[in-house]
Amino acid sequence: MRVSVEITRRPEIADPEGTNIMRALTDLGHRNVDSVRVDRIIHLDVSGDDPGQVKVSVEEMCRQLLANPVLEDFRVEVGE
């Protein structure tokens, strides 16, 4: 099963990369940009028949390794 994990930095944590990209966009004349955040998507191929169980196991992977609970939230989406 194809699983996508979206890892997002919590809003209260600074995102220097997003801030600098926004500055560059503004320099290029795009003055309509109010904020930029850079997040991460990890794609996994996971074996299993039950999407619910696959989701539970990938959420466990997120808590253990894929996301840092101090900084980040995660969202797991199980596809086909």
Add this chain to the structure above:
Amino acid sequence: MRTAVVVFPGTNCEHDVVHALRSLGGEAELVWHRETDLGDFDGVIIPGGFAHGDYLRTGAIARFSPVMSEVERMAAKGAPVLGICNGFQVLCEAGMLPGALIANRDLAFICRFVEVEVTDVSTILTRSAEIGQRIRIPLNSYEGNWVDPGSGARMVLRYVDNPNGSQGSAAAISNAAGNVVGVMPHPERASDELLGSADGLVLLESFLHSLVPA
């Protein structure tokens, strides 16, 4: 008394740390990250570098190396545990220190001497130093910007001129007990006047003076 200097794949400051500790009369040995028994050691230093390639997040994979459960065991019984640069990142990922390290405020890899001020002298990094003492040591990092939403850390060293955006200008922080410390700039790279500064020696001396027999 012996200090274990942990080597992960990608660690690159281990020899500098061993050299600096030995120059102070300390006994230090390199220990591969797959080691599962640190029973012969009285303290641990996790040196700088790019453990496991810094993949995913700095320190994220290193924290699961077999040696880390021994490092946690030693920390729990009060032994000195010091993480320098990448080692600081590993200790945060392992949950042994509060907070996390993110990219520097200006997205630049900073590689230069910085001035730091001692703010706490009851930790394994600073017990031989004085409050307010200013120390000039090299900073060498991209993810050196410490953040802690919980603000539960003891500040040990603070940057005089915060170069990376670190919360509270933190250059080094400690756990509540003062025996687990993470420092972002490198004391071992300022351990001889030949290197441009010997200011880091007081920090490494503090570490050695904190060792007690296992």
